[in-house]
Amino acid sequence: MRRYLVHLVPSGPFSLLLAAGAPLALSAVLLPFRDSPANTDIALLLVVVVVAAAAFGHRLAGAVAAVSAAVWFDFFFTRPYQQFAIDKSSDITTAVLLLAVGLAVSQLAARARRFRVVAITDAGYLARIHDTAVLARSANSALTVVDHVRDELVDLLQLRGCRFEYGSLLGHPPSLQHDGTVRTEGRTWDADVLGLPERGVELRMFGNGKYVGRFMLEPTPGTVPSRQARLVAVTLADHAGAALDSLTRPVKAA
Incomplete structure (x- = not known):
């Protein structure tokens, strides 16, 4: 039996754990290079993770990823390191923008995903109606x-x-x-x-x-x-x- 309505994305606690852990994992990978790229470059890479979390998880997962990205950016990439404190005003601005942009982008990605599910669902419903109408016209019984x-x-x-x-x-x-x-x-x-x-x-x-x-x-x-x-x-x-x-x-x- 065909299934027109499918679950495209994971949900539940597992997706939230992935969303919270992904920015931390990326931060760990970038940590040896924190003195090379500018902090703005690192923030942009973290935004990519937030978008991925929102696109493949759900809206709450995107928000969790945005908060996690901002927290670990502060902890690992702003002075004083390994502390939840920021000395430079430019880093404060970058951290705030990372959080704000991450939250906004996660909402947009979640909305786009919802529209995609609706489109797939509507197409499936139309296919059911069309197939039944064709059968009603052609069936002998x-x-x-x-x-x-x-x-x-x-x-x-x-x-x-x-x-x-x-x-x-x-x-x-x-x-x-x-x-x-x-x-x-x-x-x-x-x-x-x-x-x-x-x-x-x-x-x-x-x-x-x-x-x-x-x-x-x-x-x-x-x-x-x-x-x-x-x-x-x-x-x-x-x-x-x-x-x-x-x-x-x-x-x-x-």
Whole structure:
């Protein structure tokens, strides 16, 4: 099964440890040469590490790397050495700028990475919708479309399972609405925070405005499908509903 939404970057405590340790590691490498290059050159090299931490970690990792870079620049490369003190006003300026630029660049890098993830995700969602639409037009059996959509829903919403029920409604389970919200017991369920209700959610299918069946979604505990994913799920269900409606629609005589 294809996965369109992928995790591009590490997260959690490990990335923070890497972000904090990378400037220290680079400082150790540059330490034997601290009397050769200008402090501004060393500061620029440390900014590169901050950018890398933000690009391959997350926003907090970039901020941690920026603080770490400023601290170790002060400790190793400004007089008095091996002390958290700075004698020269120019070095104070460089250290402050290193911290400020590092924080700013880490924010920009994190934002650029987030836009990249959004773009990849949106492309994946469009591909799902396109593939399902093509199948709905070309499949010889509506049930082929239903089976395809059921598999897509499991993958898209990270479900434990999903079953198709044709015909009349039974019971009053929570329901995934066309606007991506979830309704249960007459009120809106906060699916953006709580995920889908674990007792199961129905996703109704309509063809030509007529109810034709539903998918019963079995959520995986602890997962929180995004609103975008839920809206795509509704669109996929609409394709399945249209395919089912074509089975019951009378054929006009030529």
